[in-house]
Amino acid sequence: MARSKAVFQNLPTPPNAPKKPVSDTHHGITRTDDYAWMRADNWQAMFKDPSLLDPAIRAHLEAENAHMEAALGDTQDLQKTLFAEMKGRIKEDDSSVPMKDGPYAYGTLFVTGGEQAHYFRTPRDGGDRELLLDGDREAAGKDYFRLSGIDHSSNHALGIWGYDDKGSEYFTLRVRDLSTGEDLPDVIENTAGGGVWAPDGKSFFYTLQDENHRPSKVFHHIIGEPQSADRLVFEETDPGFFMGVGGSLLDDVIYIDIHDHETSEYRILSTKDLTAEPLLVAEREEGIEYSLTEGGDVFYILTNADGAKDFKIVEAPFEAPGKENWTDLVAHEPGRLILSHMAFARHLVWLERRDGLPRIVVRDRRSGEEHSIAFAEEAYSLGLSGAAEYDTDVIRFSYSSMTTPSQLFDYDMATRQRTLLKTQEVPSGHNPDDYVTRRVMATSHDGALVPVSLLYRKDTPLDGSAPCLLYGYGAYGISIPASFSTNNLSLADRGFVYAIAHVRGGKDKGFSWYEDGKMALKENTFKDFIAAADHLVAQRFTAYDQIIAEGGSAGGMLMGAIANMAPEKFAGIIAAVPFVDVLTTMLDDTLPLTPPEWPEWGNPLESEEEYRWIAAYSPYDNVGTKSYPPILAISGLTDPRVTYWEPTKWVAKLREKAPEAGPYLLKTNMAAGHGGKSGRFQRLEEIAFEYAFALKVAGRM
Known part of the structure; x- marks a missing residue:
């Protein structure tokens, strides 16, 4: 670690965060938090108007930004070079x-x-x-601007479009006349970001975010009426559930999707009577998930009911879709995880994963005959785009690998012919033959084999001298695809091995892979990541003093945990919008995501056992006097998912407990939220900044 720390010399004194102890007691256990004051009491209002932030908190964040800029000031030219490279690989007029x-x-x-x-x-x-819709024109003059897209009505006359200009993920909806380009007077505030048209194009449905940033109500808006006149269609009163609204390709139904991370419930509204009460499909049962797609006279339902851990597909009559009428169609196969499905007039299509690799399966609805679409590379990404029409034999999908630029295909499900529509252009040039993509298996502490996807140049010496950026996430069942990224080439071209550790908590190896990395088993996620680092060192892809770990959001929690568990095995750590104050957040049921997150992490308010699980690994609670490597933490002031105060408190505590280690650098985007800056080139600037930190730590500037 001495070599990596040596690259940060003569740093100015970092900000000194005052300690203002606040204690809480749960289950007879008392904790004291010296930095709780960093949480703005008026956070709900501040997310909508950042100028309301407490001046003392703002001053501290600005001091942290100034310290970070001083520490990384010598990377400014490198950041510009990296940005130019990344921008040069993007077809600007794409x-x-x-x-x-x-x-x-x-x-x-x-x-x-x-x-x-x-x-x-x-x-x-x-x-x-x-x-x-011209996004650049709409964004003009705004520090932050994110579009949620535009959805056209069935008669193609109007479009709903949405935007967030704070980074707080409260979206405003507007209605545009597509023939004139003019917006109607209708303005819908504080939505989740989109709407679903009724078939006649005279009204639409949307989800409203409440004061705690939870999508809890579905409304029906009639064009020309004020938002205050909108009819409440359905309200979810359990704060532990998210809610969304969607439509079908046949425009027959409006779907109301209610779910947390392990339980779901659907209500459907026939578009023949928009004033009717939504029909419940199947009551929520803890641990049972299902989702619907319409197939004319039937619904096809993807579910894990009846012990189908890796999911199966059942069908039910359109007029009576209740669970009592579900009939198995695509049987459950352990180890074959069905991820999503779509129905068309003559075919049923689903995306599945076997042995960690995705494939698309097409089933003829008349004959029951099935065939699949797959590729031969060791690690690749496959995405099902579907279609916008029901009566079609053509679907669209995308393919890429870590060396192969994205390719877009139309696929005729009847003739089984695929047509290449587009290959991602890399204007500055890219030769896939110059690079290698591999998948290796790391043995974790309990014998589990953890897939690790690798990208590096063919001429990279694999003698333990190469630096490595090791990325991980490992939560919510999200699998990280081994897809093409032009940005990663900037590291590979500088001798890096770029690696993705497909740790437990994702669904990379099936649903059990997810279950084995959540709740009481969460520490498997962290141990898997450390095992991936150990394997890469043992196989001489890199060395411990050359590994820079990176993760964001729940992956940022992973970064905080591995920093506490094995700081000596990493040369540096990049933690983007890191969920590091897990216990405090899970104890605060006023925060937007806390109740819906309890099935993922545990509910420490109700359960002492679950309190102790989280307390055992929560990064903020386990900071100690350790040999931490340099750490770069990144946050967004208006982030409703991982609030700015989590990384801010974490950095303060790291400095307090281990002042001789680090350094610890905090960058707060003062005009952005969870996803960072919104523009495509602005985002490249942020990636260039992160990679410049990695290159500095690795001594490759």
Whole structure:
């Protein structure tokens, strides 16, 4: 660790966070938090208006930013070089392949120098583009701007579009006349970001965020009426559940999806009577998940009911979709995880994962015959885009690997012909043959084999001297794809091995892989990541004093945990919007995500056992006098998912407990939320900043 710390010399004195002890007691256990004052009492209001932030807190964040800039000031030229490289690999005037829907085909494009997407349509079989929404024009003059897209009505006359200009994920919806480009007077505030049209194009449904940033109500808005007149369609009163609203390809139903991380419930509203009460499909049962897609006279339902841990597909009559009428169609197969499904007039399609690799399966609805779409590389990513129309034999999917740029295909499910529509352009040039992608298996503490995806140049010496950026996430069942990223080439071209540890907590190896990395078994996630580092060192891909670990959000919790458990095995750590104050957050049921997160981490308010689970690994609670490597923490002031005060408190405590280690650097985006800056090039600047830190720590500036 001495070598990595040596690159940070003559740093100014870091900000000194005053200690203002606050104690809490749960289950007879008392904790004292010296930095609880960093949590703004008016956080709900501040997320909507950042100017309301307490001046003392703002001054501390600005001091931390100044300290970070001083520590990384010598990387400014490197950041510019990295940014130029990354930008040079992006086709600036890029355009999507439009998706056909009725008389039109809809797509997105970017213009040279533009940050935001532009939405357009063309006649179905080709012709001049008609610009529907210019994201750059809408974002003009705003420090932060994020579009939620535009959704056209079934008659193609109007479009709902949404934006967030604070980073707080409270979206405003507007309605645009697609023929004139003018917005109607309708303005819907504090939504979750999108709407679903009724078939007649005269009204739409949306989800409202409450004062604690939870999507708890579905409303029906009639064009021309004020938001105050909107009809409440359904309200979810349990704060532990998220809610969303969606539509079907046939426009027959509106779906209301209610779920937490392990339980789901659907209510459906027939579009034949928009004033009716939504019909409950199947009551929520703890641990049972299901989702629907419409197939004309039937629903196809993806579920883990009846012990189908890796999910199965059942069908039910359209008029009576209750659980008592579910009939197995695609049987459960242990180890074959079905991820999503779609139904079309003649085919049923689903995306599944076997042995850690994805494939698309197509089933003929008449004959029951099945065939699959798969690829031969050791590690790759496959995405199912589906289609915008029901009566079609053509679906769209994307493919890439860590060396192969993204390819977009149309696939005829009847003839089994695939048509390559587009290959991702890399304007500055890219030769896949110059790189290697591999998948290796690391043995964890309990014998579990952890997949690790690798990217490196063919000429990289594998003698233990190469630096390595090791990325991990490991939560919510999210699997990290081994997909192509032009940004990672900047590291590979500088001799790095880029690695993804597919640790437990994701679903990379099936649903059990997820279950074995949550609740009481959460520490498996951290031990798997450390095992991945050990394996890469043992196989001489890198060395401990060359590994920079990176993770964000729940992956940032992973970073905090491995920093406490094995600081000597990492040369540096990048923790983006890191969920590091786990126990405090899970004890605060006023925060936006706390009740819905209890099935993932445990409920320490109700259970002493679950309190003790979390307390045992919560990064903030386990900071000690240890040989921490340099740590870069990144947060967003208006982030409703991982609040800014978590990394701020963590950095303060690291400095207090281990002042001779580190250094510990904190960057707070004062005009952004969970996803960082919103523009496509602004995001590249942030990645260049993170990679410059990694290169500095590795001594590769």
